[in-house]
Amino acid sequence: MQNIDELDEKFSIEGEVGFHESEEGLIFLTVSNKYADAEICLYGAHITGFRPSKTTDVLWMSPDSYFEVGKPIRGGIPVCFPWFGPGDGPDKPQHGFVRLMVWDVAEVSALPGGETFVRLQFCSSPETKAIWPHDFCAEMIICIGLKLNATLKITNTSGEPFTYTSALHSYFDVSDISNVAIDGLAGTSYRIHFAPEVYKQETPMLEIVQPETRFYFNTEATCTIEDAAYLRKIVVEKSGSKVTAVWNPWEENCAKIDDIPDDGYREFVCVETVNTFDDAIHLAPGQSHETTAIIGVE
Secondary structure, three states, rough: OHHHHHHHHHOOOOOEEEEOOOOOOOOEEEEEOOEEEEEEOOOOEEEEEEOOOOOOOOEOOOOOOOOOHHHHHEOOOOOEEOOOOOOOOOOOOOOOHHHOEEEEEEEEEEEOOOOEEEEEEEEHHHHHHOOOOOOEEEEEEEOOOEEEEEEEEEEEOOOOOOOEEEEEEEEEEOHHHHHHEEOOOOOEEEEEEEOOOOOOOOOOOEEEOOOOOEEOOOOOOEEEEEEOOEEEEEEEEEOOOOEEEEOHHHHHHHHHOOOOOOOOOHHEEEEEEEEOHHHHHOOOOOOOOEEEEEEEEE
């Protein structure tokens, strides 16, 4: 595991990239360039902040989030792999195990256009193979500029094929959920939770007025989160994914989640870039797949 002194010496860029350690012992990589400020926790390769110039933070972080090893961080962009959703046993944590592991910094650079490039890496080990019996290498490739470009790249480093599901589980900060409408999903088929029934969105825009866990499938469309009070649009483009999830727990469910305030559901909506259902990823030995979310503000 890399310590903060090694990281500072090898990867810091004066005035642009640095590292700090939380009271709980988690290390964060911080970026400040001419386009935006950003923060990435090495625990989970978890993007916890993206603040473009002249606007508030695009990502929502729960004020009640745990920042301790063994528990997921609530908010930002959790990385879900090698499964999305519940595990199939007590040793199979919700949304996979990589968000509960410390990743290595593999590369940091200042790009010619003023953007900042970061690549984090986490590869299989005896510890992970006891949970999921495959060799792999996961990378989070992040570019901070006018937009936040986040790519989860998975490479099969084993001698056998494997199948996985994954997500970039993005939480977006909103003024109030009542002020929000999501464009880009009209006419798209979806499931509720993991139930088999299929519905189709008939309305031009999706407004959140109740608990929602929707999985829109066969879609590669760009989604736009329109916020009438903040007078801004969060634009979520994607590639390598044919499923878009929209989640908000609403009041009753939110009260049951111990790392979100009871009224926290009003402050965020999740629009997620997902590989699941018929879009589960099958990799032969040596093959890779990239799942990308590109997030900007208008």
